Amino acid sequence: MDGVKTRGSLFVDGGKRLMAAKPHLVTLYIANLIFGWFAAFGLSAQVGAVTGTSLYSERLVRGFDLGVFLDLINRPEVTPYSQVPVALALSALFVVFLLFLTGGITTQYLSNTAGIGRSRFYAACGENFWQLVRLALVLIVVAGLVGGMLQAIRAGLDSATDNSPHYRAGLVLQSAMFVIQALAVLWVRMWFDLAQTQLIATGARRIRPSIGYGFKSARRAFELYGSYVLLGIVTAIVVALGLFVWWTEAPASPVIISFLILQSTLACLLVFRWWQRAIAAAWYERNIPLPVAIESVSSAPLPPESVVPEMPLSQ
Amino acid sequence: MRLGILVALLSWSSFAHAEHAPPQSNVPLSNRIVRYNIDATYDPKTHTLEATEILTYKNQTAQPLSVFPFHLYLNGFQPNSSFTREAHRDYRNEEWKSSYLGSIEIKKLEVVGQGDLTSRLQFVAPDDHNPDDRTVAQVQLPRAIAAGESVEFRIQFHDKFPEVVARTGYKGTFMMGAQWFPKVGVWWHGSWNCHQFHETTEFFADFGVFDVKLTLPQDQIVGATGVKTLSVNNPNGTTTLAFHAEDVHDFAWTADPRYRVFDDTFNGSSGPVHIRTLMQPENAAHGPRYNAIAKRTMELFDRWYGPYPYHELTIVDPATLRAGGMEYPTLITADTAWFLPDSLLLTETVVVHEFGHQYWYAMVATNEFEEAWLDEGINTYTEIKTLDTLYGKDHSLINGKRITWGDAQEQHYSYEKSPRFDPITRYAYQFASERSYGDITYGKTACALLTLESLIGEQTMQRALRTWFQRYRFTHPSGAEFLKTIEEVSGRDLGWYFNQAIYGTEVLDYEVSSAASWPANWYDDRKPSSNYHSEVVIHRKGEFILPVEVEIKFDDGSHLREYWDGKDRWTRFSYDKKARLLSAEVDPDRKVWLDVDLFNNSRLAGFSSGDARRKLANYWMTFWQLIAQAMGWMA
Numbered sequence: 001m002d003g004v005k006t007r008g009s010l011f012v013d014g015g016k017r018l019m020a021a022k023p024h025l026v027t028l029y030i031a032n033l034i035f036g037w038f039a040a041f042g043l044s045a046q047v048g049a050v051t052g053t054s055l056y057s058e059r060l061v062r063g064f065d066l067g068v069f070l071d072l073i074n075r076p077e078v079t080p081y082s083q084v085p086v087a088l089a090l091s092a093l094f095v096v097f098l099l100f101l102t103g104g105i106t107t108q109y110l111s112n113t114a115g116i117g118r119s120r121f122y123a124a125c126g127e128n129f130w131q132l133v134r135l136a137l138v139l140i141v142v143a144g145l146v147g148g149m150l151q152a153i154r155a156g157l158d159s160a161t162d163n164s165p166h167y168r169a170g171l172v173l174q175s176a177m178f179v180i181q182a183l184a185v186l187w188v189r190m191w192f193d194l195a196q197t198q199l200i201a202t203g204a205r206r207i208r209p210s211i212g213y214g215f216k217s218a219r220r221a222f223e224l225y226g227s228y229v230l231l232g233i234v235t236a237i238v239v240a241l242g243l244f245v246w247w248t249e250a251p252a253s254p255v256i257i258s259f260l261i262l263q264s265t266l267a268c269l270l271v272f273r274w275w276q277r278a279i280a281a282a283w284y285e286r287n288i289p290l291p292v293a294i295e296s297v298s299s300a301p302l303p304p305e306s307v308v309p310e311m312p313l314s315q
Numbered sequence: 316m317r318l319g320i321l322v323a324l325l326s327w328s329s330f331a332h333a334e335h336a337p338p339q340s341n342v343p344l345s346n347r348i349v350r351y352n353i354d355a356t357y358d359p360k361t362h363t364l365e366a367t368e369i370l371t372y373k374n375q376t377a378q379p380l381s382v383f384p385f386h387l388y389l390n391g392f393q394p395n396s397s398f399t400r401e402a403h404r405d406y407r408n409e410e411w412k413s414s415y416l417g418s419i420e421i422k423k424l425e426v427v428g429q430g431d432l433t434s435r436l437q438f439v440a441p442d443d444h445n446p447d448d449r450t451v452a453q454v455q456l457p458r459a460i461a462a463g464e465s466v467e468f469r470i471q472f473h474d475k476f477p478e479v480v481a482r483t484g485y486k487g488t489f490m491m492g493a494q495w496f497p498k499v500g501v502w503w504h505g506s507w508n509c510h511q512f513h514e515t516t517e518f519f520a521d522f523g524v525f526d527v528k529l530t531l532p533q534d535q536i537v538g539a540t541g542v543k544t545l546s547v548n549n550p551n552g553t554t555t556l557a558f559h560a561e562d563v564h565d566f567a568w569t570a571d572p573r574y575r576v577f578d579d580t581f582n583g584s585s586g587p588v589h590i591r592t593l594m595q596p597e598n599a600a601h602g603p604r605y606n607a608i609a610k611r612t613m614e615l616f617d618r619w620y621g622p623y624p625y626h627e628l629t630i631v632d633p634a635t636l637r638a639g640g641m642e643y644p645t646l647i648t649a650d651t652a653w654f655l656p657d658s659l660l661l662t663e664t665v666v667v668h669e670f671g672h673q674y675w676y677a678m679v680a681t682n683e684f685e686e687a688w689l690d691e692g693i694n695t696y697t698e699i700k701t702l703d704t705l706y707g708k709d710h711s712l713i714n715g716k717r718i719t720w721g722d723a724q725e726q727h728y729s730y731e732k733s734p735r736f737d738p739i740t741r742y743a744y745q746f747a748s749e750r751s752y753g754d755i756t757y758g759k760t761a762c763a764l765l766t767l768e769s770l771i772g773e774q775t776m777q778r779a780l781r782t783w784f785q786r787y788r789f790t791h792p793s794g795a796e797f798l799k800t801i802e803e804v805s806g807r808d809l810g811w812y813f814n815q816a817i818y819g820t821e822v823l824d825y826e827v828s829s830a831a832s833w834p835a836n837w838y839d840d841r842k843p844s845s846n847y848h849s850e851v852v853i854h855r856k857g858e859f860i861l862p863v864e865v866e867i868k869f870d871d872g873s874h875l876r877e878y879w880d881g882k883d884r885w886t887r888f889s890y891d892k893k894a895r896l897l898s899a900e901v902d903p904d905r906k907v908w909l910d911v912d913l914f915n916n917s918r919l920a921g922f923s924s925g926d927a928r929r930k931l932a933n934y935w936m937t938f939w940q941l942i943a944q945a946m947g948w949m950a
Contacts, residue, residue: 036940044932051931052923054914055900061926064717065709067724069931071913074731080935091943098947136950143949171597189948247717255929262937269944 010227014279020113024105025274028098029267035094039087046078061253099136103128106200109281128200135199135207139192146188150181190228191218193280201284224283228276235272239265344562344624345789348373349523353496356530362485364474368496373465376502381459384509385452388494391512392417392477395447401514405749417477417484421497427467429457442511442744450512470497479637489634493567493643503682503791510684513744515752517683520564522789527566530555536576538593538629539568540644562789563644564680569593569631577602581613585622592630601651601662605630608663612670615701619777620674620784630666640665642672658715660706664722668698678788686794687743692760699723699761723765723908729758731911739817740794762908763816769906770812771805779804815859816909823859825901826915828852832896849896851888855881866903869894896920
């Protein structure tokens with residue numbers, strides 16, 4: 001699998017593709033915000049009915065009195081748990097929307113920095129949606145199996161070290177297992193990112209060849225994996241930094257600054273995740289054996305109603 | 316006796332090292348009904364203990380005694396014991412492990428002058444008649460012990476400690492030896508008081524003198540009730556330690572080779588107290604934190620209630636939370652975690668709470684089976700007073716930059732969850748559930764005492780507790796005596812309050828049901844009026860009647876306080892002023908902690924503030940955005 005193109009670093013390459021897909025990412029972020037707003041709507045109304053006329057609620061505004069908060073959610077008319085199904089459904093809707101956009105954004109990524117036009121974008125969204133849904137279901141199963149297996153090992157180690165006289169043994173092993181778990185799940189994610197990229201690039205109808213391709217590729221995509229890990233670390237740092245700034249700098253009231261800091265952090269999370277995907281697209285393009293395949297996907301204009309032709313890769 | 320032990324042991328071995336054991340007091344502090352001499356050998360590999368116990372019981376009752384009951388608590392750690400059944404009832408997901416099995420077996424029970432009575436021992440279950448419960452055994456003596464006479468029991472027993480389920484047992488190399496020896500019941504109010512071991516109950520025993528010898532491997536670092544009087548290294552690689560304790564009603568010990576020791580001294584009004592803190596190595600950085608809060612607490616208790624008369628306080632940082640947060644005479648177990656920041660005062664809270672027990676459980680020593688509130692409840696109240704004094708009322712549990720939580724608030728939250736099930740005075744093992752026991756015994760009692768404080772004043776309340784402690788320490792008083800003491804010190808008849816708050820399940824809930832202003836000449840649109848008529852209606856929603864203050868605020872900055880006796884269901888306050896009503900608030904100083912709903916205690920007139928709603932909605936929205944993104948990560 002020799003790369004056909006050897007442009008700069010994957011990071012930079014991925015970053016450029018990410019920038020080219022900026023409007024779509026903004027759309028995704030806005031969708032995340034809107035679904036979040038709807039998820040908060042019910043609880044907000046419940047809380048407002050109790051706190052709106054009470055002086056006691058000022059203790060939530062000036063600072064955050066945990067006792068007052070607990071008193072609040074202990075009241076029968078304030079039921080955060082009853083809001084969870086709705087919020088989960090809205091989160092699931094966001095995932096569906098994200099899956100829908102994935103086809104278009106990845107097609108945009110595969111076209112490098114060239115714009116692909118609205119009709120081409122939405123055509124790619126629609127054409128790949130159901131394959132991506134199926135792929136996501138497989139990913140959930142695989143990630144669940146891998147995560148579950150590692151969790152079982154972790155629980156076993158926990159039990160084994162429970163009565164250990166070496167007091168650091170448990171902590172060290174748990175920490176090590178956590179890192180291994182995170183790295184394994186990240187690798188699975190990369191595998192399926194490659195599978196999705198290949199699926200979209202080739203316009204394949206069947207997902208099994210793409211899963212196979214992704215698996216084979218991920219086994220030797222060391223540079224790509226390194227980029228994933230690095231971006232994962234950067235994401236963790238940015239989130240920690242965001243929370244730190246929020247914790248230390250955001251005033252208790254008014255809420256706007258707190259809102260902006262938290263939303264910036266969430267936006268960063270989204271950006272870094274899609275940067276990973278952009279890097280996967282760049283890697284795929286560099287390592288694709290048939291240049292014609294990528295050309296046909298990225299540059300050949302297609303009528304909006306057409307289906308991307310299936311183009312099997314010889315590997 | 317202590318001198319006798321020293322002489323005997325000094326001649327025993329050339330390796331013996333006698334340690335300084337200051338005399339506790341010239342005169343006994345308690346009636347010293349019991350004297351325990353226990354010689355025990357602990358094997359940390361098998362978690363078993365072999366021991367001989369000589370119990371001398373002095374019959375200080377006015378009648379002959381022929382039946383003697385004994386607590387055998389370690390038998391509670393068996394699948395069909397009342398303790399385990401009750402725990403399973405409340406915690407169905409808690410699995411049973413074979414390592415949880417614990418037992419205590421009396422191999423031989425001999426009564427001096429009356430022979431071997433082992434075969435006469437029989438298990439009894441006075442509380443629930445559970446035939447599988449073996450936590451109480453009694454023996455009928457052939458010859459009764461006359462009033463004023465003493466009897467000596469010579470007991471050989473074998474312990475098998477469980478992996479810690481609750482309070483006692485092992486975890487890794489850590490060992491907590493609590494409720495580990497046959498302990499005689501208490502003759503109280505004309506009969507034996509010797510309850511079974513229950514999920515929610517703690518302990519009740521007679522005061523006396525303990526001399527305990529513990530033999531265990533030399534690598535073990537040991538802490539125990541009382542003062543260490545001797546340490547002997549034996550040729551077989553074991554150490555024998557001797558401990559002496561006077562005027563205590565229980566003896567607990569701990570051992571772990573991993574302990575890091577932090578010593579300190581508190582100079583109280585009855586002399587120096589050696590504080591010895593035994594830390595798990597991973598939490599060692601918190602050793603000074605334990606000692607600092609212990610000293611500050613001891614100082615406040617010394618000043619508020621009276622001196623701590625013992626010379627030793629051992630603080631144990633256990634290897635498992637299940638052994639944490641427990642009190643024994645002169646020894647407490649606490650809880651912490653290496654990652655707890657200073658602003659989370661959980662470490663401090665546990666030390667304050669467990670040290671407080673030294674006064675209420677260890678010295679006043681009320682009956683924890685029947686009147687748990689007198690220990691846990693009063694102790695929670697004094698914990699709140701201590702933490703509030705040291706850290707501030709609203710910051711005494713969490714003192715963070717963005718988030719705060721007061722201890723009283725926490726107890727109020729605990730109480731408001733289940734206020735109606737049980738009265739405070741319910742026997743500890745008869746509560747509806749473990750949750751109700753905790754919420755009422757700790758939370759409601761603390762809230763009731765805080766509310767009582769608002770009625771009689773903080774200083775009076777403090778004097779009442781001081782009197783209670785000074786007058787009744789070492790005497791096993793009852794709840795009625797506690798309430799009588801408060802009435803006596805305050806000079807007020809408080810029966811009406813105690814009937815509701817202590818003996819009843821009435822719920823206290825006041826609300827401002829309406830607060831509004833309107834122009835005095837509302838009927839005339841042509842002439843705008845500068846006079847307003849304002850009305851506030853206060854509603855007593857619950858059955859609990861308590862006089863309350865109401866603060867009324869107007870938009871010209873004026874405010875006034877009203878008083879309502881709360882006897883009727885509702886009352887109305889009306890005003891005609893050149894100002895509009897701004898707000899009305901029941902109990903504006905937040906002194907009535909028994910009020911189960913603090914949100915409806917106030918009402919803004921004419922407008923609604925959305926600040927709290929926006930703030931919480933922002934957090935909730937962020938949380939779900941994050942969840943959505945996390946789910947999207949898997950797509």
